[in-house]
Amino acid sequence: MASTSLTAIIVIISSLVLIDVFCAEVSQSRQNAQSSAQISSDAVSSAKSTTPWPALGQRAATTPRPNSNKRTSRPATQSPKKWIQQNNIWIRNEQASAGGEVGTSQTKDPKSNVQNVRAGVAQQPATTSGRPPLNRGDTYTVLKPQVLPNHNQQALINGLNGNKQSVGPPTSPTSKPLSYAGAVGPKQPQPHPPPSSTTSKAPTPTVPSTGPVSELEEESKRPQNTNDGSGASDDELREFAENILRKDTNNAMKYVTLNIQGMTSSRSSSDEAPKALLNIADPAFKILSIEKIILLYNNYFLDAGQNEVYTGQERIEENNFLDAILATPVMQFARNFLVQKEKIGKDPKEFKDLLRQIWFNMYSRGNGRIGSSGFEHVFVAEIKNNQVSGLHNWLYFNEEESQGRANYLGYLKKLDLGEKGAIVKYHFTFHDIDKPVGSMFVGTSPELEMALYTTCFVLRADRICPLKMNGNKFIIRTYTYRYRGKNMIGSAFPEI
Numbered sequence: 001m002a003s004t005s006l007t008a009i010i011v012i013i014s015s016l017v018l019i020d021v022f023c024a025e026v027s028q029s030r031q032n033a034q035s036s037a038q039i040s041s042d043a044v045s046s047a048k049s050t051t052p053w054p055a056l057g058q059r060a061a062t063t064p065r066p067n068s069n070k071r072t073s074r075p076a077t078q079s080p081k082k083w084i085q086q087n088n089i090w091i092r093n094e095q096a097s098a099g100g101e102v103g104t105s106q107t108k109d110p111k112s113n114v115q116n117v118r119a120g121v122a123q124q125p126a127t128t129s130g131r132p133p134l135n136r137g138d139t140y141t142v143l144k145p146q147v148l149p150n151h152n153q154q155a156l157i158n159g160l161n162g163n164k165q166s167v168g169p170p171t172s173p174t175s176k177p178l179s180y181a182g183a184v185g186p187k188q189p190q191p192h193p194p195p196s197s198t199t200s201k202a203p204t205p206t207v208p209s210t211g212p213v214s215e216l217e218e219e220s221k222r223p224q225n226t227n228d229g230s231g232a233s234d235d236e237l238r239e240f241a242e243n244i245l246r247k248d249t250n251n252a253m254k255y256v257t258l259n260i261q262g263m264t265s266s267r268s269s270s271d272e273a274p275k276a277l278l279n280i281a282d283p284a285f286k287i288l289s290i291e292k293i294i295l296l297y298n299n300y301f302l303d304a305g306q307n308e309v310y311t312g313q314e315r316i317e318e319n320n321f322l323d324a325i326l327a328t329p330v331m332q333f334a335r336n337f338l339v340q341k342e343k344i345g346k347d348p349k350e351f352k353d354l355l356r357q358i359w360f361n362m363y364s365r366g367n368g369r370i371g372s373s374g375f376e377h378v379f380v381a382e383i384k385n386n387q388v389s390g391l392h393n394w395l396y397f398n399e400e401e402s403q404g405r406a407n408y409l410g411y412l413k414k415l416d417l418g419e420k421g422a423i424v425k426y427h428f429t430f431h432d433i434d435k436p437v438g439s440m441f442v443g444t445s446p447e448l449e450m451a452l453y454t455t456c457f458v459l460r461a462d463r464i465c466p467l468k469m470n471g472n473k474f475i476i477r478t479y480t481y482r483y484r485g486k487n488m489i490g491s492a493f494p495e496i
Helices: 002-046 110-118 151-162 180-184 214-220 234-246 282-286 288-294 312-326 329-340 348-360 374-379 394-402 446-460
Strands: 083-086 089-092 256-258 278-280 370-372 382-384 387-389 406-416 422-430 433-442 464-469 472-483 486-495
Touching: 234 329, 234 446, 234 464, 278 282, 278 394, 282 288, 288 312, 288 394, 288 446, 312 329, 312 348, 312 446, 329 348, 329 446, 348 374, 348 446, 348 486, 374 446, 374 486, 387 433, 394 406, 394 433, 406 472, 433 486, 446 464, 446 472, 446 486
Parallel strands: none
Antiparallel strands: 083 089, 256 278, 382 387, 406 422, 422 433, 464 472, 472 486
């Protein structure tokens, strides 16, 4: 009986101990929860508001916002006050730490931070010091922490501020320079060593000679198979001229009588040729290309300083002439030769457009007057500053001679092309203006002359273009007239 009573007493005592421990834990948990709520309330109350405080003794007329999530302040706990108020200033009621700072701890809450930013409220750190909320009109002072300098951190900051290139990826030494055009522009040519004497070429003359045979002598001194970068050697050009003469099916020499008469000089003022230079039978004018070119003669003003009037009918006549010559074996051979040398494409339209540009595009030879073209200068004639310019076509010379506007005075030199024609270097007057030296083909078709001039202009513009016909060598000179960014023919003629 006594043992049973002892056991019951022990059980009761143990139960009381367990209950006491349990109650202590529950009380501690409640105190912790109240402390956390107080911290949250302090954080909210410490946020800076943009709404001004009302005057003391007045009530703010505010309307409560219908926000169920609105936070409310909890009453302060009965724990000992850590802050006391003196002269309307709250100061901490404890000994300052060795560093003189108020112990704070900041916990980043991304969601609360976003809410504060959206509301326009600066994020303030929450404190665990139990600082009481402000009353209206009250202020408080928080001592700023004194951060001791960290030499390692300061060195890192100075390094970042002083050497900005160390931040980010390293700069490549091949990055774009200040001037982008300098990087993408053409490279400057590097000087090359002078060529050896065994590979040197004869200098190309730049000034035409005044002597009647000096150009042929000059041309004969050049290497016989020279390729100066134009894509065609001298021998290829000579072979080209021989072949194209054989293909001249519209050649009219059999209808032409050439009255060469007496020899003269460029300085002579006497007439050594009383008869007309040319007599042409009517069948020659029935050749299609000759018929078409004669229609173009009256499309131009003789004065090079007078603006030309370009009409739709004149364009039709030009187009008909181009179509007529492009259908001939001569022009087809010339086009294939230039295609082979990769100077033009295989499209026939490209060749026609080239002919239209270099021959029929109008340009100004001075004073801003659009009064000249390659075709007018070579196949017709011009007068500029009281001087005869151009006139290198035998058909136009015959028309002007038959009208008494041109007078043949004698020849300086003649090159025979067999039954296919001739090249004449002669002295004449045009509209009573003396031209000491002129040169032209005689008896050849318009397409042959245009094919030779065009080929030499594309391959050897502003240089000697050596050719050969009927076994006789001669040269053709073509000169570039650049106008508004385009290259046109300024002049073209044979030279013997």
